[in-house]
Amino acid sequence: MATVVELTSYPVKGCAGVPVSETLLTEAGLRHDRSFMVIGEDGACRTQRRDPRLAVIRPAIDTDGERLTLSAPGEGEVAIDVDTTSARREVKVFDNPYLGIDQGEDVARWLSRTLGAPSRLVRVPPEHHRVTEGWIPGTCGYADSGAVHLVSRASLDGLNQRIAEAGGVALPMSRFRPGIVLGGWHEPHREDRVRRIAIGGVELGFAKHTARCAVPTVDQSRGVKTGPEPLRTLAGYRRGPGGATLFGCQFSVTRTGKLAVGDEVSVIEWDGPPPGE
Structure with a gap:
């Protein structure tokens, strides 16, 4: 079995x-799976294909999804209250256009420093529907x-x-x-x-x-x-x-x-x- x-x-x-x-x-999928993604200045997702250091960024999210903490060796951590209501922005998963909710400047600065390139964090909107x-x-x-x-x-x-x-x-x-x-x-x-x-x-x-x-x-x-x-x-x-x-x-x-x-x-x-x- x-x-x-x-x-x-x-x-x-x-x-x-x-x-x-x-x-x-x-x-x-599994609760919270791929609910967030890191994007570059052009709104395109960052992936390990070009940014392998993403692998050492460790997320921790509470059960209800309202608080997210990111940590990485040598970089400390950053914690945010998850924003699900602010204005949507255009993002891309490869060539596919979607919308995302930007999670603010604190986590953007932390990610940019950790990855060595301008980066922001977005969350999938509650109304997101993808087939x-x-x-x-x-x-x-x-x-x-x-x-x-x-x-x-x-x-x-x-x-x-x-x-x-x-x-x-x-x-x-x-x-x-x-x-x-x-x-x-x-x-x-x-x-x-x-x-x-x-x-x-x-x-x-x-x-x-x-x-x-x-x-x-x-x-x-x-x-x-x-x-x-x-x-x-x-x-x-x-x-x-x-x-x-x-x-x-x-x-x-x-x-x-x-x-x-x-x-x-x-x-x-x-x-x-x-x-x-």
């Missing part, structure tokens, strides 16, 4: 994750493409075995920044074939496989790029249509509710016949 072994919310897009033992799963593409469409905040990124531990084990066989060093799951990690499956990439899944009292619908960018090459504990792995190894056996390198899957939320580490997993629908255990 597969179960949830890790839950991680990423309140600020591109910044460190916040492990949780239980949370609320909303239509947009994400996929086999089962959904919605999300400022995430790249979906509400929930799900990976099985077996998939990472299979990847690390290949890296080790080539003389490399095993990598942690944090390189892939999933929201939900499942344990108990022995076959790598079984999540690729899931189409509908129940976890505890919630349900998810498959949207698409996750195409990997350069972010998995960033050491999440140090905020620096480290070399070609894991993309080099993944490219040898995980190429998708069009040449994209795939690892993990994006899911839409079809039933909201509480989610906890230890929750059991039941696959409602597979792509093809159910796999043998």
